[in-house]
Amino acid sequence: MRAFRLLVESYMRQAYNIAYGVLSNHDDAQDVAQESFVRVFQSLKSFRGDAQFSTWLYRIVMNVSLNHVSRRKTKFEHEARIDDETRLAIAADVVPKYTQDVRAHVERALHELPTLQRSVVILRHLNGLSTKQVSGILRCSEGTVKTHLHRGLKKMRSLLGFLESEVV
Amino acid sequence: MTHRSIRQSLYDYLRGELPQADQQRVAGHLTSCESCRAEMDELKSALEMVELHAVRPSDERPEEFWKAFPYQVEERVKQGSDRKTQSLPSLIAKFIALNRRAVIFGGSALALGAICVAALVIFRTHPPENPTAGVEQPTQQQPSLQSNGYVEPASLRLHQYLRKSKVLFIGIANMNTEKEGAVDLSSERKVSRDLIEEARYLQSQPLDRRSERLIGDMEKILIELANMKEQNELPNVEMIRGGIHQENLLFKIRMAESLYDTTAAIQGSNF
Numbered sequence: 001m002r003a004f005r006l007l008v009e010s011y012m013r014q015a016y017n018i019a020y021g022v023l024s025n026h027d028d029a030q031d032v033a034q035e036s037f038v039r040v041f042q043s044l045k046s047f048r049g050d051a052q053f054s055t056w057l058y059r060i061v062m063n064v065s066l067n068h069v070s071r072r073k074t075k076f077e078h079e080a081r082i083d084d085e086t087r088l089a090i091a092a093d094v095v096p097k098y099t100q101d102v103r104a105h106v107e108r109a110l111h112e113l114p115t116l117q118r119s120v121v122i123l124r125h126l127n128g129l130s131t132k133q134v135s136g137i138l139r140c141s142e143g144t145v146k147t148h149l150h151r152g153l154k155k156m157r158s159l160l161g162f163l164e165s166e167v168v
Numbered sequence: 169m170t171h172r173s174i175r176q177s178l179y180d181y182l183r184g185e186l187p188q189a190d191q192q193r194v195a196g197h198l199t200s201c202e203s204c205r206a207e208m209d210e211l212k213s214a215l216e217m218v219e220l221h222a223v224r225p226s227d228e229r230p231e232e233f234w235k236a237f238p239y240q241v242e243e244r245v246k247q248g249s250d251r252k253t254q255s256l257p258s259l260i261a262k263f264i265a266l267n268r269r270a271v272i273f274g275g276s277a278l279a280l281g282a283i284c285v286a287a288l289v290i291f292r293t294h295p296p297e298n299p300t301a302g303v304e305q306p307t308q309q310q311p312s313l314q315s316n317g318y319v320e321p322a323s324l325r326l327h328q329y330l331r332k333s334k335v336l337f338i339g340i341a342n343m344n345t346e347k348e349g350a351v352d353l354s355s356e357r358k359v360s361r362d363l364i365e366e367a368r369y370l371q372s373q374p375l376d377r378r379s380e381r382l383i384g385d386m387e388k389i390l391i392e393l394a395n396m397k398e399q400n401e402l403p404n405v406e407m408i409r410g411g412i413h414q415e416n417l418l419f420k421i422r423m424a425e426s427l428y429d430t431t432a433a434i435q436g437s438n439f
Contacts, residue, residue: 147176
């Protein structure tokens with residue numbers, strides 16, 4: 001169990017950030033990240049070691065996050081939760097109010113993207129994983145990752161165009 | 169290097185992550201190619217916009233949160249093994265005891281739903297004579313519409329399109345995700361492609377806004393599905409499923425179908 005705790009400590013922040021990218025909610029990100037580690041623990045024996053541990057873990061985080069989204073059922077519910085009190089309360093001490101507002105817009109724009117584009121932007125751009133690692137997590141080619149990243153970021157820019165005049 | 173490969177490399181180029189030789193090759197291409205340069209400018213401004221406000225969510229949690237995190241995971245691992253030993257009836261009994269109000273409300277809602285379904289079934293026993301719901305009245309530019317006022321091909325095709333899409337999405341939503349290995353998506357891909365073609369036709373018809381929006385929402389998922397590999401891995405299927413749930417497509421299709429049927433039945437009974 002001690003070895004497992006070390007694994008959790010090494011990867012918990014990154015797993016949390018990936019889950020947050022999909023869910024835009026701190027409580028849900030905590031729940032999903034912890035649930036992912038539970039699944040990892042339960043299936044450690046089946047880990048064949050033919051991929052990096054982090055690739056395997058982040059794939060589980062993505063799957064659990066997407067399942068969590070599907071359980072929320074409606075987009076309306078999701079959008080309402082982005083603005084929930086928990087997020088604002090947690091962010092209040094760390095992030096200035098203006099940045100919080102803009103971040104909410106960025107998160108909304110992210111959630112307007114098709115699932116694959118969104119996943120690529122979250123993993124590659126927001127979490128800084130390499131193209132190769134993202135292609136391993138999503139089980140698609142590196143070319144697909146690059147194409148979806150490019151398209152996703154361009155679409156986000158067009159969705160956030162109205163902020164341009166406010167950005168200094 | 170082709171324009172396509174240059175554009176694929178622009179993200180790495182802007183972040184200085186390309187090997188030195190490739191970095192120089194892309195820079196050389198950009199000096200001579202105006203369209204790729206415009207593409208780079210657009211991507212650069214997108215990066216600035218998204219990055220400017222990027223705060224790592226984990227940094228918003230205090231250090232105490234991260235100290236407790238591994239212990240909470242361990243606790244859940246233990247609870248997980250406890251939970252497996254609980255039987256389903258005892259869990260249901262526990263749920264009812266904790267959510268008495270919700271259960272009563274849910275029961276009432278179910279009864280109301282059953283009454284609505286019965287009413288719909290009664291309406292449907294009268295065959296629709298002018299099923300125009302979902303499609304606006306024909307214009308003179310619609311040669312495909314029949315002139316006897318009885319059947320509108322676009323309306324019928326919309327109805328069939330919704331039904332086929334629903335069957336496809338239900339199939340994917342119910343796909344078994346417990347098994348290991350690749351999933352064969354060849355038939356789903358083919359159906360998606362047919363549906364995309366059908367959507368193109370329907371979008372050229374004078375549809376009402378609700379149907380237009382629904383077709384647009386479904387099209388994104390259908391395109392993703394049509395572009396997937398035939399033998400695919402479960403995470404990719406999960407993404408499609410996530411998209412279907414997130415867009416709430418099955419509910420929207422059912423709503424469109426029931427509104428279609430009700431309107432058609434009411435119009436039919438007026439004759």
